[in-house]
Amino acid sequence: MDTAPPTIAPYLREIGRGKEGARSLSRAQATDLMARLLDGRVSDLEKGGFALAMRIKGETPEELAGFMDAVEPRTLALSAPAAAxxxxxxxxxxxxxxxxxxxxxxxxxxxxxxxxxxxxxxxxxxxxxxxxxxxxxxxxxxxxxxxxxxxxxxxxxxxxxxxxxxxxxxxxxxxxxxxxxxxxxxxxxxxxxxxxxxxxxxxxxxxxxxxxxxxxxxxxxxxxxxxxxxxxxxxxxxxxxxxxxxxxxxxxxxxxxxxxxxxxxxxxxxxxxxxxxxxxxxxxxxxxxxxxxxxxxxxxxxxxxxxxxx
Missing domain, CATH: 3.40.1030.10 (Nucleoside phosphorylase/phosphoribosyltransferase catalytic domain)
Structure with a gap:
């Protein structure tokens, strides 16, 4: 079971080690990280570090799934009259x-x-x-x-x-x-x-x-x-x-x-x-x-x- 750290620094240390040395986040870690980004609970410097690290590393399907777990509930609620x-x-x-x-x-x-x-x-x-x-x-x-x-x-x-x-x-x-x-x-x-x-x-x-x-x-x-x-x-x-x-x-x-x-x-x-x-x-x-x-x-x-x- 993942325990959320007080800042995103531990996540940046994992994903920011370069293309060969970076480690991927678990789905739960990715959810926590994205939730903090979306809710404005990180500094501009941390946002930049996240963007650069992920651009170099690339996101895994599991990380994408975790990110989406944070993104989806923050989406505007829409209701279509039939399958859209x-x-x-x-x-x-x-x-x-x-x-x-x-x-x-x-x-x-x-x-x-x-x-x-x-x-x-x-x-x-x-x-x-x-x-x-x-x-x-x-x-x-x-x-x-x-x-x-x-x-x-x-x-x-x-x-x-x-x-x-x-x-x-x-x-x-x-x-x-x-x-x-x-x-x-x-x-x-x-x-x-x-x-x-x-x-x-x-x-x-x-x-x-x-x-x-x-x-x-x-x-x-x-x-x-x-x-x-x-x-x-x-x-x-x-x-x-x-x-x-x-x-x-x-x-x-x-x-x-x-x-x-x-x-x-x-x-x-x-x-x-x-x-x-x-x-x-x-x-x-x-x-x-x-x-x-x-x-x-x-x-x-x-x-x-x-x-x-x-």
Missing amino acids: VVLPSYNGARKLPNLTPLLAALLAREGVPVLVHGFAEDPTRVTSAQVFDALGWPTAGDADGAARAWAAGQPVFMPLEALHPSLAALLKLRAVLGLRNPGHTLAKLLPAVPGAVRVVNHTHPEYALSLSEFLGQTGATALLLRGTEGEPVADARRLPALKAFVRGRLDDALSVEAQGGTLASLPELPPEIDPAGTAHTIRRMLAGELPLPAPIERQCRVLLALRQRI
Whole structure:
């Protein structure tokens, strides 16, 4: 049984010994450490030490599970009218149109309550929030706002600052340190709506294994994929592997292999990636004036099937 130390210094000594010498925390220790960070019970210097140490060491699935044990109960309480789908949108578009809102709309028109959460703005990328705004779709600052959007059959965007203020503050350390910390991974794993299907995306192949272990340890129902520029939507040009987890177990029947071989041609995507241009493209796709990207349609079908397993 772990005994909580009076400060986080003992934890920093464990995780701060460099990539080869660092030791991992137990789930209980990770929970205690993250609770102190989220509740503001550590100094700015300790926060920086934590972020740098974890960036060098990397977090284990057990540590992620412990961190999430502290993060989840501090999340804004949301209640959806039916099983929801949660899309964490934290990277935005840099080279390709941000089609996370398109996926949200495809699910919503099937009667699914959809929550997209992330940052409202990014100085270097086009965020889902900006595309939502260009489409005239709702942004919610509280639980009532989300409930109204879902009652109207609309997908809703919620800033992380509203959904989980203390986690948002942890992510903002990146602006000071120039490095990500476990808060960024936790935001993408956040079970923001009880009983929802989560889309979990990774940008680097090595994360696929650790995130699979995390989903298994925590009994999650989720869809894991390599996202498009870090967004939780399938690449419109080529279908990535879609790994479906049902209560922590990989479901081979629902999962989809990555599209293989050489494509004879690449689907054409409009060159505009700004919010107005992306919104125009999404409207045309939803109206049938442009073809829906087949990989995103497939992702939508898998998510609809996953909801039936909850």
